[in-house]
Amino acid sequence: MSGPGRLEDIYAAVNTRFVAELSAAQNALQHPTMKGDTTEAQWIEVLSTHLPARYRVGTGQIIDHRGAVSQQIDVVIYDRTYTPLLYSQQGAQYIPVESVYAVFEVKQNLSKAHIHYAQDKVKSVRALDRTSAPIYSANGPVPARPLFSIVGGLLTYQSDYTPSLSDAMVAAHSLAQEDRLDLGCVAADVAYAFSFASTGSIAMTTSAKAPVVAFFLMLLERLSSLATVPAIDYGKYLTFFECQTVPHPGDETTPLPEIHASGSPQE
Template identity: 45%
Template sequence: MDNHGTFSQQIDVVIYDRQYTPLIFEMHGIKIIPAESVYAVFEAKQTLNATYVGYARDKAASVRKLDRTSLAVTWLGGKSEPKKPHWILGGILTFESEWSPPMGKTMTDLLDSAPDESLLDIGCVAAHGWFGRNGDGVTTVSLNGKSVTGFLLELIARLQEIGTVPMIDVRAYARWLAEH
């Protein structure tokens, strides 16, 4: 959710930070997470195919399109500039793949053909391997017997590159709540 009351599509797995965005709302048993706190979003399915890649792309794009606020952080040494909102990682998590080979050219061509806002950055097919978009914007695949561990380590490295999420402007959310 953003400070204008706009919602993303429902997301299966969200990696978020509560340090600068402690507000987590609950509505009808569903957690509502402010857009500023989101590091990564994943679609989770039993198997990987073109339809589910499309779902994951649409869901990642729906989160990336949300408005995110950013405030300066006051600390002992003064005040920092507001942090520019980072790229939200998008991905897909599955057990298996419907393609043959499971993580071959058909998959990478499909992943590389997306518009920017719906790119999938990283994903895991537990039975076969994991994939990630490299610095040149091309999807590379790692096939090994430790696919989930390899995926997790790469995800952690990408989260480390992001650092900290921006500090949320809670007054922007308060204004929206007062108007509705």
């Protein structure tokens, strides 16, 4: 088969497999922590598998050059092009805020309490102080990039709302830039994305068809619109070490030794 029908089959297969995995974890695991850790790992795996290679997906805390740290974040989408991982050991990571595209909270169900909890997590990331430095290439420096708003969202298996995207569900979301959620997915039911106007109004794009895949494409659309993360200003991070630059003029009467191609001084 070719054409749109084949694409629909691929989307349906990916969606069905992932929802089945989430359902199995729901039914097999009783301990809340085990269930939560497993579900978090499942979301990380599916995003890591399907996102383009430029994006990294993990879990951890976000840190800035002042040493301020976010709350623990379940799913972090970040970029290693311009920024290093400051610490990574057995799943625990400190990720520089400059490298972060998006953060998500993972819960079993969509509820008012979990929406507010996810908003607090997102707020703790957006409150960090990001740097932005020029980007250097063979063609010379490119000016420092303006900072974008880090994408935030909530990923769940099912919803406490009936229907999932009821007026009460939408009303539970903040409109404030510092903690609002941009994207969400109820894997067994629907994917949704919010758009916020400067007038304070809110619009929502939804899809009940293959919701996990729909969410993935909504996410890719948002990530593409961000282009790339800012380059980290390493000078700001170096202030922690209290570095000093000390003038050290050489003895101009003593010429430096001439170096052979082999690297040995010429006698």
